[in-house]
Amino acid sequence: MTKLSPPEQIETAEIIAIGTELLLGQTLDTNSFYLSGKLSDLGINTFRRQVVGDHRERIYDAICLALELNDLVITTGGLGASQDDITIQVVAEIAGKELVADSSVTAAIRKLYPDSDRPDFIIPRIPEGAKAFPNHNGTAPASLTTFPYKGKLGRILVLPGPPSENIPLLEEQILPYLAQYSSARFIHRYVRMVGIGEYKMEQELKDLVAAQTNPTIAPYAGEGGVLLRVSQRIEAGDEDRTQALIDIIEERLGQYIYEIGTRSLEEVVADKLHSQKLTCAFAESCTGGALSACLVSLPAASKIFKGSIVSYASSVKRDLLGVDPEIIDQYGVVSAECAQAMAENCRRLFKADLNLSVTGFAGPEGATPENPIGTVYFAVAVGDKVSVHRKFFSGNRQRIINYAVATALDLLRRSCAE
Amino acid sequence: MTKLSPPEQIETAEIIAIGTELLLGQTLDTNSFYLSGKLSDLGINTFRRQVVGDHRERIYDAICLALELNDLVITTGGLGASQDDITIQVVAEIAGKELVADSSVTAAIRKLYPDSDRPDFIIPRIPEGAKAFPNHNGTAPASLTTFPYKGKLGRILVLPGPPSENIPLLEEQILPYLAQYSSARFIHRYVRMVGIGEYKMEQELKDLVAAQTNPTIAPYAGEGGVLLRVSQRIEAGDEDRTQALIDIIEERLGQYIYEIGTRSLEEVVADKLHSQKLTCAFAESCTGGALSACLVSLPAASKIFKGSIVSYASSVKRDLLGVDPEIIDQYGVVSAECAQAMAENCRRLFKADLNLSVTGFAGPEGATPENPIGTVYFAVAVGDKVSVHRKFFSGNRQRIINYAVATALDLLRRSCAE
Numbered sequence: 001m002t003k004l005s006p007p008e009q010i011e012t013a014e015i016i017a018i019g020t021e022l023l024l025g026q027t028l029d030t031n032s033f034y035l036s037g038k039l040s041d042l043g044i045n046t047f048r049r050q051v052v053g054d055h056r057e058r059i060y061d062a063i064c065l066a067l068e069l070n071d072l073v074i075t076t077g078g079l080g081a082s083q084d085d086i087t088i089q090v091v092a093e094i095a096g097k098e099l100v101a102d103s104s105v106t107a108a109i110r111k112l113y114p115d116s117d118r119p120d121f122i123i124p125r126i127p128e129g130a131k132a133f134p135n136h137n138g139t140a141p142a143s144l145t146t147f148p149y150k151g152k153l154g155r156i157l158v159l160p161g162p163p164s165e166n167i168p169l170l171e172e173q174i175l176p177y178l179a180q181y182s183s184a185r186f187i188h189r190y191v192r193m194v195g196i197g198e199y200k201m202e203q204e205l206k207d208l209v210a211a212q213t214n215p216t217i218a219p220y221a222g223e224g225g226v227l228l229r230v231s232q233r234i235e236a237g238d239e240d241r242t243q244a245l246i247d248i249i250e251e252r253l254g255q256y257i258y259e260i261g262t263r264s265l266e267e268v269v270a271d272k273l274h275s276q277k278l279t280c281a282f283a284e285s286c287t288g289g290a291l292s293a294c295l296v297s298l299p300a301a302s303k304i305f306k307g308s309i310v311s312y313a314s315s316v317k318r319d320l321l322g323v324d325p326e327i328i329d330q331y332g333v334v335s336a337e338c339a340q341a342m343a344e345n346c347r348r349l350f351k352a353d354l355n356l357s358v359t360g361f362a363g364p365e366g367a368t369p370e371n372p373i374g375t376v377y378f379a380v381a382v383g384d385k386v387s388v389h390r391k392f393f394s395g396n397r398q399r400i401i402n403y404a405v406a407t408a409l410d411l412l413r414r415s416c417a418e
Numbered sequence: 419m420t421k422l423s424p425p426e427q428i429e430t431a432e433i434i435a436i437g438t439e440l441l442l443g444q445t446l447d448t449n450s451f452y453l454s455g456k457l458s459d460l461g462i463n464t465f466r467r468q469v470v471g472d473h474r475e476r477i478y479d480a481i482c483l484a485l486e487l488n489d490l491v492i493t494t495g496g497l498g499a500s501q502d503d504i505t506i507q508v509v510a511e512i513a514g515k516e517l518v519a520d521s522s523v524t525a526a527i528r529k530l531y532p533d534s535d536r537p538d539f540i541i542p543r544i545p546e547g548a549k550a551f552p553n554h555n556g557t558a559p560a561s562l563t564t565f566p567y568k569g570k571l572g573r574i575l576v577l578p579g580p581p582s583e584n585i586p587l588l589e590e591q592i593l594p595y596l597a598q599y600s601s602a603r604f605i606h607r608y609v610r611m612v613g614i615g616e617y618k619m620e621q622e623l624k625d626l627v628a629a630q631t632n633p634t635i636a637p638y639a640g641e642g643g644v645l646l647r648v649s650q651r652i653e654a655g656d657e658d659r660t661q662a663l664i665d666i667i668e669e670r671l672g673q674y675i676y677e678i679g680t681r682s683l684e685e686v687v688a689d690k691l692h693s694q695k696l697t698c699a700f701a702e703s704c705t706g707g708a709l710s711a712c713l714v715s716l717p718a719a720s721k722i723f724k725g726s727i728v729s730y731a732s733s734v735k736r737d738l739l740g741v742d743p744e745i746i747d748q749y750g751v752v753s754a755e756c757a758q759a760m761a762e763n764c765r766r767l768f769k770a771d772l773n774l775s776v777t778g779f780a781g782p783e784g785a786t787p788e789n790p791i792g793t794v795y796f797a798v799a800v801g802d803k804v805s806v807h808r809k810f811f812s813g814n815r816q817r818i819i820n821y822a823v824a825t826a827l828d829l830l831r832r833s834c835a836e
Contacts, residue, residue, distance in 0.1 A: 022451075022454070022467075023454055023458075023464045023465070023466075023467065024454060024455065024458045025451055025452065025453070025454030025455025025456070025457075025458055026455070026636065026638065027451075028446070028448065028451045029447065029450075029451065030446065032447075032469070033440075033443050033445075033446045033447065034443065035443070036440070036441055036442060036443030037442065037443025037444070038443065039443075040441075040442045040443055046441045047441070047470065047471060047473070047476055048441075048468055048469065048470050048476065048480065049440075049441065049468065049469035049470075050466060050467065050468055050469075051450070051466065051467035051468075052465065052466050053465060055465070058465055058466065062466065065483075188442070188444075199539075199557070203538070218438060218439065218472075220439060220444075220445070221580060222580075223580075223582055229439070229444065231442075282728075284707070286714075287711070287714070288707075288710050288711050288713070288714020288715070288719065288723075289702070289706075289707030289708065289709070289710030289711040289714060289726060289728065290707065290708075290711035290714070290715075291707070292706050292707030292711075292728045292730075293705070293706050293707040293708035293711050293819075295706070296704075296705070296706025296707065296708070296728075296730065296819070297706070297708075297815070297816060297819070299781070299782050299783075299815060301706065301730065302730065302731070302783070302784075305706075305730050305731075306730060306731040306733070306734055307727065307728045307729050307730040307731055307734035307738070308707060308727075308728040308730075309725065309726075309727055309728075309738075310700075310707065310710045310714075310725045310726040310727075310728065311725050312710075312714065312719065312720065312723050312724060312725040312726075313720070313723070313724045313725055315724070316724055316725035316768065320725065320727075320767055320768070349738055350734065350738070363717070364717050365717075365720065366720075394530045394531070394555075395530070395554070395555040395556075395582075396554070396555055396582075396586060397715070397717060398582070398715060399555055399582055401711075401714075401715070402582075
């Protein structure tokens with residue numbers, strides 16, 4: 001085992017995911033995603049990632065390219081017993097080491113595979129002098145090879161590809177080991193908003209974004225909501241300055257903020273309903289069950305959600321939900337009047353605390369000059385009160401549905417007392 | 419618009435995903451995954467991918483590195499109205515072009531954002547002479563810039579980051595455009611199955627997979643179904659040999675196959691209902707509206723789908739759907755008897771041609787020794803006949819819901835006459 005004394009810091013790392021199946025779009029690279037988050041938590045910066053196929057020269061070139069700029073290079077995949085698993089050979093070649101057996105690796109293999117003393121069983125080897133991390137869930141071990149490279153220290157951490165193997169390796173052995181080589185830490189905090197677009201949010205915060213150094217602010221758009229990330233790099237002795245920045249953001253955009261933290265909009269709604277012992281029910285038209293499905297995706301749904309009527313056809317709005325046919329004839333199914341009648345009938349049928357209706361044109365058919373595609377009406381009946389809301393969403397059918405679901409959830413949230 | 423005459427072929431491409439959120443492990447890079455598969459379909463090889471942050475020099479370096487080795491460089495993300503969206507500026511700089519307004523881009527923006535003639539609204543620009551692909555679901559357009567680069571042709575395709583924007587752009591505009599620059603062709607044909615697991619499918623086709631050269635067979639597992647891709651690389655003069663292979667697969671696994679082609683299960687069901695002029699309605703419990711939402715996601719839903727009752731709470735099953743309370747008391751809500759009563763009441767209320775119910779335990783609560791978590795009952799009432807089906811799905815809550823939706827769709831499909 002290589003002993004580094006005094007420990008040299010790791011400030012930058014580059015991840016290289018190896019596998020032709022990744023380049024062909026057959027396998028989604030979740031390893032790099034997971035690893036990136038973990039490195040960020042350790043305060044190790046990553047400026048680039050690469051994906052290459054199971055190809056000796058390309059793996060060689062990718063590792064050398066990454067060694068130039070980084071204190072640590074991490075490979076995932078391209079390991080194991082199969083013939084095209086060439087990563088560890090390339091690493092040994094770059095480091096100028098022989099591949100050798102390691103007693104801790106061999107012991108872990110013997111434990112996992114009782115028949116591994118068969119002559120045809122290939123015990124994996126690691127570069128001589130590398131730090132071994134035995135794999136208790138598969139064949140290929142992880143290893144960290146340290147060697148002089150162009151006048152500085154080269155480090156290559158080799159990980160097996162399957163997440164079921166590399167996640168336990170990282171959590172139990174490797175991340176604690178790497179932590180001793182990092183002095184910096186990051187704080188990441190999230191401000192989540194709905195009912196405001198990315199453009200307007202950025203206009204409101206332009207000065208903060210322009211002035212940012214540490215902490216920094218980064219906006220992200222999603223379907224139906226926007227997210228701001230506030231990040232601060234913490235050096236020894238630094239205090240947390242994220243709250244002061246979040247206070248300013250709240251002052252300006254508080255009306256749109258549903259969460260400062262990690263909960264989704266439906267989780268916030270469910271938590272509110274749950275803590276206030278309230279139930280909800282829906283009469284859905286253009287969202288077609290997507291609003292209900294969104295709440296039911298949460299394990300706690302049974303405590304807060306009674307059910308809904310997906311009254312997609314007009315006849316169902318009339319016969320089953322009980323909307324007065326005259327309302328439909330006079331105002332149409334996409335109207336404030338119809339939304340109100342749907343919410344009132346939802347209340348009559350489900351007797352929930354919050355009864356919400358949604359009806360609109362998601363396209364491609366049914367629009368009128370007054371109510372073009374993207375027009376959606378919402379009504380909320382709480383006790384004997386009903387409020388009606390008209391919104392317009394642009395984009396394709398699925399986008400309109402997604403925005404309508406987010407808006408309905410936001411109306412539910414606002415209908416709960418604080 | 420740049421006119422390439424004679425068209426120069428695109429044989430290799432490199433994808434660069436841009437976004438600090440990707441490097442921090444906050445966002446999973448699904449764009450590169452999706453794009454890799456599409457490029458492979460076009461016969462365009464990718465040997466590497468990169469991920470870089472929202473950082474001018476790193477974007478610059480990554481694009482130049484990729485231009486050296488590839489006929490086409492594709493960037494995703496780092497676009498839009500925000501101040502840190504610097505990709506398009508870097509591309510213009512590398513190509514030696516000015517950024518200019520494009521009339522097709524401006525027209526699309528005006529249509530999507532009626533208030534975009536405000537003086538503070540920033541209309542996105544593209545490099546002069548680039549081919550524009552207007553975005554109908556967001557602000558930033560895609561563009562393909564072509565320019566001389568180190569004695570050859572440099573091409574940079576810039577895509578917006580959100581999948582809800584770049585997937586429609588690629589499918590509708592960009593992939594058909596790129597197809598004309600690729601001479602190698604792959605025939606990819608897809609055999610879609612439901613009701614069989616990946617392991618069993620592979621066992622049944624082991625000999626075919628072992629013997630494959632060209633065409634090849636690749637299996638993919640999804641939530642609720644499996645997919646086989648049969649691919650043949652076509653050189654000049656080659657004939658299509660995929661059908662002979664598909665005939666063998668059909669002979670062995672025909673009972674599970676719902677589609678040889680590109681339609682999803684819900685599209686197959688909708689097409690069947692539509693061509694036979696049939697309607698459907700649902701009584702959903704554990705799927706919570708997800709089955710209805712799946713059909714409503716299709717533009718043709720209004721012709722085939724009447725509506726549904728999401729009877730999540732027991733009281734809703736009883737009071738609104740009309741299930742006999744004695745059935746619930748005696749057998750429980752997750753039982754063949756309750757599923758049957760739900761389907762019969764669904765028929766009574768909606769009078770659809772196909773009336774389907776689904777009730778089960780998706781977890782984490784409510785299971786019994788006889789009906790553990792993952793047990794789901796389905797019933798289909800057609801005319802005066804009712805059939806009941808019991809299934810068991812393993813995995814977490816969302817996976818059980820997804821499998822239940824797929825199974826319900828498959829039951830609908832089988833309930834339609836051929």
